[in-house]
Amino acid sequence: MAVYIVMGVSGVGKSTVGKLLALQMDLLFYDADDFHPPENVEKMKAGIPLQDEDRKGWLDILARKISTWNQKGGAVLACSALKEKYRKQLQSIPREQLTWIYLHSTFELIKERLLLRKDHFFKPELLTSQFETLEPPGYGIHIDANNSPEQIIQQIMQKLNNKISRIGLYGLGVMGKSLALNLASKGVQVSVFNRHLKAVEENVAKDFAASHSNDFKFNWFDEPEKFVASLARPRNIILMVNAGKTVDVVIENLLPHLEKDDLIIDGGNSHYKDSERREKFLKKKGILFLGTGISGGEEGALKGPSIMPGGEPTAYDRIGDILEKIAAKDKNGKACCTYIGPGGAGHFVKMLHNGIEYAEMQFIAEIYHFMRFSLSLDQEGVAGFFEKWNKEMRSYLLEISIEILRKKENAEFILDKILDAAKQKGTGGWSTKAALELGVPLDTITSAVMARIISGKKEQRVKAAEIYNTKPHKKEFKKIEKSLFQAFQAEQIINHAIGFDLLKSASEEYRWNLNLSEISRIWTNGCIIRSGLMEDLVKLFRENKDENLLLHKEIVDFIKEARQDLILVITQALQAGVPMPGMSAALNYLLSFTAAQTSANMIQAQRDYFGAHTYERVGKPRGEFFHTKW
Structure with missing residues (x-):
């Protein structure tokens, strides 16, 4: 057509x-x-x-x-x-x-x-x-x-x-290559660029185009000027390069070849404040900018990711049809891509997506570890329970964990060959920092980040384990079998409540007007944290967008029932000497959030005692402060 x-x-x-x-x-x-x-x-x-x-x-x-x-x-x-x-x-x-x-x-x-x-x-x-x-x-x-x-x-x-390309893709790493193929498969003519460095990166763009020449015609380049010239005006360029200084360097290299109303789309995991800075910088030069979060990994980028663009609405209006075309589709066939909001909103939402992802991965790892080394299940046994649970949870992270548990190499499980020292790319830590700046608790995500950091101290941990003679104690599986699933579901809900609370606070502080229901919807497919719960959140946030997730009636009913299961599982794990930083953080947040009286009055008294920081008083209006001469 x-x-x-x-x-x-x-x-x-x-x-x-x-x-x-x-x-x-x-x-x-x-x-x-x-x-x-x-x-x-x-x-x-x-x-x-x-x-x-x-x-x-x-x-x-x-x-x-x-x-x-x-x-x-x-x-x-x-x-x-x-x-x-x-x-x-x-x-x-x-x-x-x-x-x-x-x-x-x-x-x-x-x-x-x-x-x-x-x-x-x-x-x-x-x-x-x-x-x-x-x-x-x-x-x-x-x-x-x-x-x-x-x-x-x-x-x-x-x-x-030799049709002029409507879009250019700069950077042919794993994600860049997959996105280029996704675009081409949807009938979009694409120009691809990758730098050419002798003995480092040679003929990347040329070889990529040649390897797919039977299926698609890619215009390939390793010179920025010719790459930009191949694009239809006004130009649209997606950057798929490492976050940080590299993005600024690439933009500086492209600028001499760009014209007014050209559009740069940063599809990497950039910090949202960097995106705000770049948008303001480029606006002065007449160039449009979209800071765009893309989730789904290599497979998602190829088959359909979840896409989170933020910036000027006019920029999204120009390129939105292409982004929606290559995005995953929700259960109703609608694209898992929507305009998120102005400034750095798109990359903030992607950052928080990754934060929730950090915690979800930590929960699964903790439960696996507890079941394997304290409850004495073998890997197939753990995989079997995960598989049973996932019929209801429909969690992508649980799904891949099942495959990981069952994967063998030379008749041995690969998981046992992987060193227990986790890496991170920074987005989890950025979420924690953003929460501190906004004054929002982020217990589960922060604990997951810290768990990765301490996991990296492998040599010290091995030495400490010998000194303290710490080994997991055995617990009876049947006593807590029914509670494990309830506990797992409860921590997932609490983690999402914490994450969306940060989104709500950021939206108010930065005047982004984030639509939590729509964000939930585009996270129902394509992204890493897609799950059955996410589909439920679309409806819950649509019905009451301003209420904390833990105050929605359906959630309250479940958490009331599952609270004791969560306490039981964590207690049993800690008694067995199995660390549960993520799940413990979820429980502590729940207990604090649902406590009418906490220990904070003592903290306020201490602050006033040594620093005359004042305190609010019971029975008096909030915002009225007092000081005592101790």
Whole structure:
């Protein structure tokens, strides 16, 4: 399906070229002039230039026709489409399905052609107004109309066969390659770029394009200037490079080749404050920017990730259809991609996604460890229970953990060969820092980050284990078998409540107006933390977007029932000498959140004693402070 619009001023040869192009491509040809209402025709016959109001109804008719023609297999349309706003009105189908072919020539040459035309309602004296109205497009195929129609068709076909890319992808690491293939599989023409460093990274872009040449035609580059020149204007460039200074270096390298209204999309795991800074910097130069979180790993990037774009709404309006096209789909077939909010909102939401992910991974690891080394289940036994639980939980992380538990190498389980020293990329720690800045508790995520840090001290832990003679004590599995699943479900809910509370606070502080229900929805597929719970959250946050998750009636009913199970499992694990930092953090948060009276009055008294920091008083209005001379 495709529609081709041959555009330009009257007399440039639109109809002649359009008919030949339609014949070449075996498509129907239409002339936009045939759809003018009688009153427009009469005006043009009288030598009266059409105004925007005259064209509005005509363009509406054409837009509907273009949509119909596209559904029926395509067409070629000859239409002046002189102004950008006219072209936007005609854009009734996806951008990649509509190709603009702009025929241009000099005023003098076209005037000569018009003087030779007979029996046409357009008067040559109207040509001046057309040139004054003309706004040449910064995209599409541009053809000099001074050649013969046959030569023009040859040039058009050559350019169509090597179609200008609508989007460029900079950086062909694992995620970049997968995204490029995803885009190409959805019919989007892509230019790919990767740096060329002798003996370090050689011919990466070239080899990638060659290895997939049987399926897709990638325009490949290792020179920034040629890469940018290959893109349709205004340009759209996705950066898939390492977060941090590398992003700034890449932007600086691209800037000399960019023009006003070009768009840079940072698809890496950048810090949200860096995204805000880059957006402001680029805005001064007339360049649009979207800080875009992408979750799903290599497989998600290839088959459909969850996408979280943040920045100017106009930037999303321009590229949103492509991002939604390559995103995963929820259970109703809607794209797991939505405009998140202004500034750094997109990367903040992705950061928090990763924070929730850290804690979920920690919970699964703790329960596996407890079941394996204290409750005496073998790996197949643990995998069996996880598999049973996941029929209800539908958790991606639990799903992959089952496969990990069962994977063998030379008849031995691979998991036993993996060193227990976890790494991190920083997003979990960023979440903790953001929570401290906003004054929001983040117990589960912070504990998961700290657990990874202490896991890295492998040599010290081994030495300490020998000194303290610490080994897991055996516990009777049957006594807590029923409680394990309830406890696992409870900590998952608590962790999500903690994470979404941070999102709510950030939204209020930065005025992002985050839609928690919509964020939950785009996390139901494609991303790492997708689960059955996430699907429930879409409804819960839609019904009451302002309430803490732990105060929703459905959640309250479950947590009341599961609270003792969580306490029992953690108590048994700690008594057995099995560390449970993540699950303990979840329980402590729950106990603190549901406690009408805590120990904080003693802390306030201590602060006032040594530092005269004052305190609020029972029975007095909040915000009224007192001091005691101790």
